[in-house]
Amino acid sequence: MSLLPQAALAAGTLGALGLGLLRRPSPALARALALAAPLAALLLLTLASPAARPPLFAADLKGLGWQFAAYLAALPLALRSSGDDVETALFLGTTLGIGLLCAAANLPMLFLGLEFMSLPAYLLVARVGEPGAAGRRLEAAVKYFFSGALAGALFLFGLALYYADAGTLGPAASAPGALGQGGLALMAAAALFKIGAVPLHWWLPDVYEACAPEVAGFLSTAVKAAAVLFLMRVVELSPAPAFAAWLPAAGALTALVGAVLALRQEKLQRLLACSSLAHAGFLVLGVGAWERLGRDPGAAAALLFYLVAYVFMSNGAFAFLGATGARSRADLRGLAARRPREALAMTVLLFALAGVPPTGGFLAKLLVFWQAVRAELAAPVLFGALAALISLGYYLGLMRDLYFEEPVPEPAGRAASPEAAILRTRHGRGDGNPDSVQAAAVLAVGALGAVLLGAAPLFIGGLWP
Amino acid sequence: MTISSAVWTIAGTLFALGLAMLVLRRGLLAMFLGVELMLAAANLAVVRQAGLRADAQAQAAVALILAVAAAEAVVGLSLILRAFRAGRGLDAGAMSELRG
């Protein structure tokens, strides 16, 4: 398949790196590059046609669809980029890695894409954000790195086992033996790590909590989408992978764990991280259903729709944090009175995340659950529904905090006005905070998208001719 | 013992050792070494298989993987260096501010 989008991103990455060679750093140029490269990739994607079948994968629109979702998910971070050339290069590098992953045709390419996506991401986590929190970010980045390294190593050993059994570094025509199944299982473990599925999820709350909100939004949408496709590719390697039987259970378990963890979080970013875990669980459940239905394209379409809806919902939710500077649930109290529009947008997003009709979030959950029901996965669906029910607890709780709770009174000695308190907790980029405008824009678009997707899922049919 | 089983034994042992170092050691550098060990072990296994099947593509893949491992080393070491410079020491156990 055409690699033009990836080429555009590569050009962007190199360009951003080249900016460092300029005598005077130019934030405007870096920001423009950060925005232009994913947009160019999106445009070039429309030119790509699936007629050019990649040599070792079946006729595949998934790569294109997933790229679309991933580049779309990259736009908010591009919009909110700070203009630092290194950060821009890291961001574009991660996006390029995602593009490579989506276009991967065999195992080495898959590994390359995985690592290409992950390595800049580790550094992105460490780098982007306000100076005061650098220590926490570093800790998060270290945890992310080592967990990712373990996953990568497991993937490689799995690759070795699979290759030893199947004799090829691509899809095998016949089901592999025990050695091969073991290899596939290890490779799947790496994919599950990247998605954040139980029991390889430990890094996710810490990393999402510590990094800047816009980076968390990016990780939770673009990287997660790529990881889901990664898992699907591993499944596609053999006609009957044994590990796939565990996917629905792992998905349901992840959803449950994410939901119960989120219930007790006081810090908003960690709460959203655990909620992201829950959504990852639904996605893994969906992949399990897709496999059980014989890799049904309709099921894959449902997954893609979920991911696109999630792009809007998650980016919007994290943008809310950036736009209002709220850090904890206590910060939310009384916020609806002070910032009614942001609160309204967040409410819409919370409804969408919870899966309340008529939002896109509801439709996405419905479609994925419907696939799981079709695949006769009764118990995972039930547990998934339980997780969704539990998740209502914290989503509604956040709404309650926004609208029905009084602000916590300021202790003496601090600035009296709530505005000052909010300003203090924002990214320390100076007064007036240019980021808040972009964050508000992402918030608004996220809320709109989350709602509109509920009304127009027409492209599901269109994506699969 | 055939060459293949010897290679598998060595690779497996190295991998297990690396895994043990990663999981059980607390020093960041030691953990990192464990990662490298695991990558090398996997590479070894792939090389053996590629040679067995005279698969040029797989051997090229090994080269690719080596390059990626090197890049990973760069990133990892830079993070470790930053941690050291920030005065956080190199103890993974001490890095537990993010929890819950």
Next chain:
Amino acid sequence: MSHVAVPLEAWLLFAAPVAALLIGFFLMRPLAPEKTHWPILLSCAVVTAASLSLAGQVLAGRSFDVNVWRWAAVEGWGVDFGLRVDGPGAAVLAMVAVVGSLIHLYAAGYMKGDPGFSRFFLVFHLFFLAMIGLLTANNYVQLYLFWELVGLASYLLVGHWFHKASARRAALQAFLVNRVGDFGFLLALLLLLARYKVARFHLLYLLVAAGRHEMLPVIAGLLIWAACAKSAQWPLYFWLPDAMEGPTPTSALMHAATMVTAGVFLLVRSWPLIAAVPGLPVVVAWIGAFTALAAALIAGTRKDLKRILAYSTVSHLGLMMLALGLGRVGAAIFHLVVHGFFKAALFLCAGNVAHALRQPTASVDEVGGWGRAMPLTYASFVVAALSLAGVWPLAGFFSKDAIVDAAWERGGLLAAAALLVCAGSAFYIFRMLLLTFHGARPEQKGLAAHPHEAGPGLAAPPLFLALGAAAAGALGPTGSRLVFSGLRGLPVGRLGGDLVLNLPGDPALPAFSWTTALLSAAFAAAGAAAAYRLTMADPGWDWRWRGGRAEAVLASDFGWTTLMARLAAAVAALAGFVGRVLDRAWWDGLLESGAAAARGAGGLAARAADGRLNDYLWWMTAGAAVLLAGALR
């Protein structure tokens, strides 16, 4: 499939109310709440014009059933938004539009000065929109959605004066009883989707006609259940009289002309399915006949004007059910349309009377001899009452005659019941007429001694409605052709009786039979005479039978409400027991422990995430090992 493009009028049917609601909510409500009704009245006019135009088109043979939009599609399963405008739908739609618009006009005058004026109009029009959607739906899912919306709007409207405890209770009761019915509808819908994989009406008609009858008895039974709840048939009728707590326009529109007829309409749409189950139509006929008779008798004993009319509505809905059960779908729809007119007129007249008393409703004890003081209202009432009693040449005669005719053909108890209903209807309506507008009571005090005609805004609409109730008879042939016309060229479904929906060509009105006409006229006359005798000739009679056992029996709907009250008390006692003894320990405890378990699980998970990297890696390795072992088994 019809190749007709969706005409503009069909779009206007929806666009106008939506636009009016948006303007009303976003512009009028904050800026000029007392003028909220302007865009809404305009929208009513547009809708009326559109629906009459559509009715004309259907008469000319241009009915259609098209899917407009697929709003959700996954493999093998899709939910569509579509429009179906055929004979039954267009006829009822035209009635709803005309009657609804006139009632909107009436409400502008009636609700003036009410603090919730703006809110009332918005919800009222939302109801109107929901009703339009219900009548034009072309599949069960869409119908169900609008059905629910109608129920929601009715809850909001009945409870409009929410500061009154009785209104709140009535609203809640209406809502809950409807929920019970809706549950049946939902089950039926799910069964339909599961077994037949389609929700669209004409596809289902085809499937059923081709012999697919799986689970049809259950599905049809559930649909009948839902219709009984919505159309206040026994045993789910008791919410309707209590729903009179809402403002008069609400009662007029919803509980006379439109919402309650939604149940009948559902059965009309489902008739091919119901008719395919042997023995089920007869059940419907019996439910209808029984309810009609019982309600007619009870109506004759009530004192509150609106409650008399509520029971009358129940009775007439029963007649419609009877007609359906006997296979005369066209007759049922015809009566539905005509009933809408005269019942709405009667309600608005009752509203005028109450308005003159400055009360939300009036009792026959408080009024009397007002005919001279309120000539317009009196005239409207008389015409509407005569139509209700089935006096020739008003429309009510033709519609009721069609039903009596069907029952007579059937013979037996059903025929007797139909004739007795004729008598009963005449009785209660003449009783109400005579007690309100004739005679005088020495008890009249205060305002009641000097009633005056309501303003033109309140007097005109019932007049027009009454004229409609009369004229529909003059329009007889055309009107019945509209009602009886079906979709041309679309697949057919077989039914019993004289009417086959979707039949090419158009079946004529059932032949007029002198026997039944004279018989029903005789019974009606007997009823009217009895009313005269018992109210005017012997003025004290209306009090004398009160206080006795007879009144107790009738006041409790032949013991039914007492039974329901005892049943409700028993359930409440049981719930109380469960609540007191078991709730704290059991259900509450269950919920609490569920929540605590979730929190505890979270705590466990959180404690496991202790922030130590090595622990994370250890768990990851263990997990990977489990996955590996699982794959190797």
